[in-house]
Amino acid sequence: MLSYLLLYCLHRFNGERSLAAVYHLLTGKKSAQTLQDSKWFQLERVFGIYKTLSLGELEQAAMQLLQNQWIVSVDERSYVLTEAGKEALHEWLVSARFFTHLNGLLYDTVDRLFWYRLSLTVQTLSNLVHRRQFIPIHRHEATLTWVKTYLLSKNLHELAETLHKELHTICSALSEEEATILTLKLTSFTRIGWTNEQIAAFLQKDRLYVQLTFQNVLHYMMKRAERESKQFPILHDMIKNLVKPVSLTLSAQKTYDWLMKGKTVKEIARIRHLKPSTIEDHIVEIAANVRDFSITPFVAEDTKRKIIEAATRLQTRQLKKIRDAVGDEISYFEIRLVLAKAGESSVS
Amino acid sequence: MYLEQRLYETFGYRTFRVGQKEIIEDVVAANDVLAMLPTGGGKSICYQLPGYVLPGSVLIVSPLVSLMEDQVQQLRLRGEKRVIALNSFLPDEQKKRALMNLQHFRFIYASPEMLQSPLWQKALKNVAISLFVVDEAHCISQWGHDFRPDFRKLGAIRRELGNPPCLALTATATEEVRNDIIETLQLTNVRQHLYSVDRPNIAIQVDCVDSVEEKVARVLDYAKTLQGPGIIYVSSRQWAEMLAHKLAAEGIEGVAYYHGGMDSEQRLLVQHQFLCDQLQLVCCTNAFGMGVNKENVRYVLHFHLPSQLEAYVQEIGRAGRDGKNSIAVLLYTHGDEDMVQSLIEAELPTDEQVRLFMAYGNELRSLVEINDVQWRLLHYMVEKERTNAHTAEEMIANLQVAIEARRQWKRNKLGQMRSFLFRSHCRREQIVAYFQQRLEKKPINCCDRCTLSLDSYQRKQTDEPAWAFRGWEEELRQMF
Numbered sequence: 001m002l003s004y005l006l007l008y009c010l011h012r013f014n015g016e017r018s019l020a021a022v023y024h025l026l027t028g029k030k031s032a033q034t035l036q037d038s039k040w041f042q043l044e045r046v047f048g049i050y051k052t053l054s055l056g057e058l059e060q061a062a063m064q065l066l067q068n069q070w071i072v073s074v075d076e077r078s079y080v081l082t083e084a085g086k087e088a089l090h091e092w093l094v095s096a097r098f099f100t101h102l103n104g105l106l107y108d109t110v111d112r113l114f115w116y117r118l119s120l121t122v123q124t125l126s127n128l129v130h131r132r133q134f135i136p137i138h139r140h141e142a143t144l145t146w147v148k149t150y151l152l153s154k155n156l157h158e159l160a161e162t163l164h165k166e167l168h169t170i171c172s173a174l175s176e177e178e179a180t181i182l183t184l185k186l187t188s189f190t191r192i193g194w195t196n197e198q199i200a201a202f203l204q205k206d207r208l209y210v211q212l213t214f215q216n217v218l219h220y221m222m223k224r225a226e227r228e229s230k231q232f233p234i235l236h237d238m239i240k241n242l243v244k245p246v247s248l249t250l251s252a253q254k255t256y257d258w259l260m261k262g263k264t265v266k267e268i269a270r271i272r273h274l275k276p277s278t279i280e281d282h283i284v285e286i287a288a289n290v291r292d293f294s295i296t297p298f299v300a301e302d303t304k305r306k307i308i309e310a311a312t313r314l315q316t317r318q319l320k321k322i323r324d325a326v327g328d329e330i331s332y333f334e335i336r337l338v339l340a341k342a343g344e345s346s347v348s
Numbered sequence: 349m350y351l352e353q354r355l356y357e358t359f360g361y362r363t364f365r366v367g368q369k370e371i372i373e374d375v376v377a378a379n380d381v382l383a384m385l386p387t388g389g390g391k392s393i394c395y396q397l398p399g400y401v402l403p404g405s406v407l408i409v410s411p412l413v414s415l416m417e418d419q420v421q422q423l424r425l426r427g428e429k430r431v432i433a434l435n436s437f438l439p440d441e442q443k444k445r446a447l448m449n450l451q452h453f454r455f456i457y458a459s460p461e462m463l464q465s466p467l468w469q470k471a472l473k474n475v476a477i478s479l480f481v482v483d484e485a486h487c488i489s490q491w492g493h494d495f496r497p498d499f500r501k502l503g504a505i506r507r508e509l510g511n512p513p514c515l516a517l518t519a520t521a522t523e524e525v526r527n528d529i530i531e532t533l534q535l536t537n538v539r540q541h542l543y544s545v546d547r548p549n550i551a552i553q554v555d556c557v558d559s560v561e562e563k564v565a566r567v568l569d570y571a572k573t574l575q576g577p578g579i580i581y582v583s584s585r586q587w588a589e590m591l592a593h594k595l596a597a598e599g600i601e602g603v604a605y606y607h608g609g610m611d612s613e614q615r616l617l618v619q620h621q622f623l624c625d626q627l628q629l630v631c632c633t634n635a636f637g638m639g640v641n642k643e644n645v646r647y648v649l650h651f652h653l654p655s656q657l658e659a660y661v662q663e664i665g666r667a668g669r670d671g672k673n674s675i676a677v678l679l680y681t682h683g684d685e686d687m688v689q690s691l692i693e694a695e696l697p698t699d700e701q702v703r704l705f706m707a708y709g710n711e712l713r714s715l716v717e718i719n720d721v722q723w724r725l726l727h728y729m730v731e732k733e734r735t736n737a738h739t740a741e742e743m744i745a746n747l748q749v750a751i752e753a754r755r756q757w758k759r760n761k762l763g764q765m766r767s768f769l770f771r772s773h774c775r776r777e778q779i780v781a782y783f784q785q786r787l788e789k790k791p792i793n794c795c796d797r798c799t800l801s802l803d804s805y806q807r808k809q810t811d812e813p814a815w816a817f818r819g820w821e822e823e824l825r826q827m828f
């Protein structure tokens with residue numbers, strides 16, 4: 001299962017990133033490089049979806065792919081897929097339902113908070129309705145407070161009925177297996193929720209498969225709850241004030257604040273006692289992550305067009321190759337900026 | 349009579365357990381108290397009840413965040429609202445509110461790390477603290493089995509807070525450790541309440557077998573025949589997973605593993621499932637146990653040799669908290685000591701770590717691998733040697749001496765564990781003697797050196813229908 005996930009990432013990276021980049025991506029490292037990678041190579045969905053992964057496990061998976069001759073090494077620790085590898089990936093993707101709604105980058109950490117709220121609300125309601133005492137399934141203080149405050153303002157029986165209906169609607173739209181996983185993970189007055197491993201044993205599936213399918217279900221739920229407040233009033237309440245910060249590193253956030261105040265790269269570098277190149281790194285990160293951020297002040301339209309043309313023609317995202325094609329008068333900074341922005345729209 | 353009445357009104361118990369009343373009387377009279385009560389002896393009542401009698405707040409220092417959270421939840425379950433746990437995970441808004449209204453709380457739980465923060469110290473100085481409780485007080489002593497250097501600062505912290513009366517609680521402390529506790533916390537005119545570490549309802553057995561394979565076979569046999577729920581202690585994460593898979597593959601139902609390497613949500617699920625009898629058996633490292641307040645654990649198996657008798661006593665003490673008959677079985681095979689030896693080494697700072705620490709200080713963590721235990725110990729030793737050493741070379745030499753002394757001390761502890769295994773003397777008497785106590789009376793099912801029949805621990809036939817999944821729709825309907 002992990003090897004297929006790796007195969008998928010390697011396919012997208014197309015030999016331009018090493019195994020370490022896959023590791024940072026799957027574990028959700030909040031660095032400028034990883035955030036950009038996930039956009040450039042359209043790997044947003046798998047960002048941070050396997051936080052407990054170890055580098056050793058990943059290396060082992062790569063070994064297996066090499067043995068299967070599904071990948072070949074092009075550079076030290078970077079690989080491309082063989083024809084057999086592409087075929088295997090294609091076959092796997094057809095069956096990989098859990099990719100449908102998965103969006104690791106968009107829902108990173110928010111999905112966990114949403115799940116805390118949902119599962120604790122279900123546990124609390126289920127026990128209160130049946131007049132049982134219970135120990136909360138989570139220890140997350142902020143969630144405990146949220147659930148307590150939320151339930152205080154509502155009629156319990158009505159709430160239980162509505163939430164039941166909402167979950168029923170969600171489950172009905174899911175596959176039998178997905179609905180089973182979701183319900184087994186929930187805790188009620190009669191049963192503590194199951195671990196991924198227990199569900200995997202029950203369904204005779206892989207643990208990672210269960211984990212990803214569950215995340216896919218969560219993301220699907222969140223998407224609907226966000227948009228359809230009428231149909232899902234309670235789920236909507238759970239998600240609506242969950243902060244969704246733009247994923248910027250702290251230092252880039254500070255640079256962003258100065259930019260918004262109208263400072264130039266040089267001025268910010270002076271104020272923050274940083275090298276101008278560091279500030280440029282920040283700007284690339286911001287361009288990749290803040291949708292409304294315009295790069296026009298930093299790159300002329302003409303330059304931008306040249307870069308995109310070169311990247312498309314050469315079918316690459318490697319900076320060196322693009323630079324060689326467009327010429328020295330265009331800086332690496334400009335190329336990176338354009339690629340960071342382009343990640344959102346084009347590229348296939 | 350007054351205390352009994354409070355006990356009934358607040359906690360719903362008619363009578364005190366052994367020692368509780370005497371301890372509480374001394375605590376309420378504002379004496380410094382050192383109390384040793386066996387695990388499961390109801391330690392928490394000793395400070396929770398005074399919380400309803402004394403005028404001010406009770407500050408409880410505890411080594412583990414999870415332990416504090418469990419306590420807080422149990423108090424809340426009982427309807428107590430004026431309770432808070434100070435930890436670094438507190439959301440900002442609650443933290444702000446807590447800082448302003450700290451005196452409002454009846455029970456304030458805190459980790460030693462939090463007590464060192466100037467912010468909380470300042471807030472605590474405005475609180476009338478009637479009682480300063482140190483739970484698991486053996487963590488103070490470097491001669492205890494779970495040494496936490498941060499605990500050594502509690503004496504100074506207590507002084508900062510105006511020397512409120514102190515209650516130090518532990519289940520397992522040898523005389524050496526008890527003296528260390530008294531000295532560190534600067535307890536004056538201390539009243540010591542030392543109750544027997546013996547748990548008469550836990551029978552003790554040691555099985556010496558020929559190989560690891562035979563151990564596994566024994567475990568399987570016990571899991572099939574003994575009345576659950578049970579706990580199996582192993583000394584590594586890999587073994588915990590392996591054994592759980594093995595047992596499940598052999599048809600044992602309701603078995604799971606637990607160790608520090610799992611993500612916290614999965615860990616909590618396993619703990620809750622065990623508490624609710626949804627699981628019958630947990631294969632775990634010593635990360636499991638502290639704070640798992642389960643009354644009806646019927647057996648504890650040790651698949652590996654504990655590194656010292658204190659740890660062993662603490663772990664078997666998780667059985668039979670309800671007072672009913674339970675059994676502890678330790679499985680030993682030749683060579684198990686090697687595993688403990690390597691665990692001992694893994695907890696001591698290496699020469700390389702010492703040298704790098706002297707050269708680069710805290711940077712060390714990014715240079716070489718160092719685990720938390722090594723890190724804490726190194727820090728503690730450096731701080732201790734700071735006044736004795738004048739040059740870096742002297743410091744390194746002193747540290748090496750201190751580390752070697754600790755290695756010898758640990759080997760000595762292992763030696764005592766071994767002699768517990770091989771002496772042909774009553775195991776129960778050996779345990780109490782280790783804590784400088786005497787055994788009053790032996791139970792009928794004492795140990796494999798005296799008399800012990802496994803019959804009374806066999807699984808009873810039950811016809812409880814197994815839980816069956818009847819589809820998500822039915823499952824959802826049942827929830828609400």
Ligand SMILES: [Zn+2]
Nearest residue numbers: 774794795798
């Ligand atoms: Zn005996």
